[in-house]
Amino acid sequence: MSDFTWGNSTSEGAAWPKRIVAWLVRHPPAFTLILIVLVSVIVGAISPEFWQISNIFDMARASVVTGMFGLGFLMILAAGGIDMSFTAIAALVMYWITTAVAAYMPSMPMPLILLMAAAGGTLLGVCNGLLVHYLRAPALIVTIGTQYVIRGFLLTFIGTELFVNVPTSIESFGKYELWQVETDSGSIAVLPAYVLVLVVAAIVTWWILNRTLMGRAIFAIGGNSSIAERLGYDLRKVHVFIFAYAGLLAGVAGMLHVSSNRLANPFDLSGSELGVIAAVVLGGARITGGSGTVIGTILGVILVTLVNNVLILAGIPSSWQTFVVGCFIILAGTVFASRERT
């Protein structure tokens, strides 16, 4: 893959294929986009049912929770950290708030509920950030620990049962429609309004990373934390901020999950963190930190969602599906790695 003749492809007067490669190296998200197009073309060729407006709606809907997680993870990764606890945060926040609202204030309006979820997630994220900072232990191990603690707390003290009596405000929020179309086969496809939450989150994340001092500090610390510290960046502030922000997004994501699912299951979302990490890395962020873009992350999330939601369309038997997803991730990951060696 890392053909050495491409090594100096940025030199003047290179032939056009080399220039394209060079451009791709500098713009990793474009590469993700190419993969998305490739997967779409292949699946579309196998199964013409792929080309439906309802499919775009379904992808958008299925991307929301992964996308929220991905944006939070991107923020932490950009600063050179890693987070394994976001699904646990989302599960605790969604289950606790949903059952509490149903029990004590079933008529609470959705904006307030979302605010509570954001606050709850932020609080847990701050704990993560403080632990990572003061324990001076790798963020990976700390957040694996907090993941267990949070999940254990949820299942021991809050509940283990499926909760279906979701308050009306939460439920109707998930039902707001942005757009509705009727398909050829007579069924209805709906684009839910809550996809806008992801759009807002993406814009805010982009703004923080690219237009604020905090964003500059995050990338500086992600590049080299000891140099960044000597340059006067406040490590503690950045650590707490990135984990708090990821926690906030996770809390809101959990609430969106309940709202679209119309039930709260404390066992939901666990195990989805690896897909999120794959999405962020396939979106061009380096797993070692210090890089990554919002547009890349969103494209990575779309790519992973796409691959996960076309396996039946492509006619792959159930027992082969995880195998195929695994192979795809290895393949895409290899191509991305070769990009870094060129």
Add this chain to the structure above:
Amino acid sequence: MAILNKLALGALMLGTAFGTSSTFAADQTITTVVKLAGETWFTRMEQGVKEYGEKTEGVAATQVGPGKADAAQQERLIEDLIAKKVDAIAVVPFDPPMLEGVLKRAMDRGIKVMTHEANNLKNTMVDMEAFDNAAFGAHFNDQLAKCMGEKGTWTSFVGSLGSLTHVQWADASAANAEAKYPGMKLVSPKNESFNDANTAYNKTKELLKKYPDLKGIEGGSAVDPIGIGRAIEEAGLTGKICVYGIGMPKDTSRWLQSGAVTGISLWDPKDAGFVMNKIAKMLIDGQEFKDGMDLGVPGYTNMQLKQGPGKGIILTGQAWIDVNKDNLDKYDF
């Protein structure tokens, strides 16, 4: 519902108080040990346990369970019961192999041991299964076939390909359709929902795209019908696609009422609790178990007797119940 819960809780507290105090009065004590105390399923089972105790002269029947679904805690509870020297214990093991040692100790002390949902357990005298998994799978398929008019495209879900019982149901369904309904075409079988209603929802939408003529879906995990039902309702296909699966009446009630889910099947934990205690009492009395025997509860009238993996036997009933829009109000769990 809240009132019912409170009633159940009150009854539970009363029951425990009663159980311990009447230990001295009653000749025989049977204690049922469940996986998790307070869970809807086992709260319902306790109703059956208590009903047996009330109906049977000279028996104090109580139910206990750990506060957390944890094999070690369940083991400790059984240790306590051995120390108390109860006459019989009826266990729904959380993880059957984990209890082999403690159940052997119980039997060595002369305590009668019966189990439920543990046909791989060696140290038990009788293991009771509500039904045979293959028969249950075929039953799903017969219902689906009837709803679909015995023709059309159908598919099945499982919690995961590693969930043994789910796969047994799905395979038995497929075999049943192939043998009995030539007009039915199975497509993309055994989709994994990973016990997540949202995944079942996403996959149902994809299946509807791939197979616009889909007429039937079977769910394997208890949350599958919920996700499938939501996808169907949202696509405006309620009533056009038959959906059957395992599920809990209360959790699935909304989808059953709207018709997005045609029916669910399950076994009633109350009946299971009653029968478990009846078997325990028979063990205490030294009665003999026979193939085809009648335990006096619907679904348990023709018990199939089979040798278990250890010295004990396995008794299997046909105790599934079918819940749909019309009889939903009879089940408060």
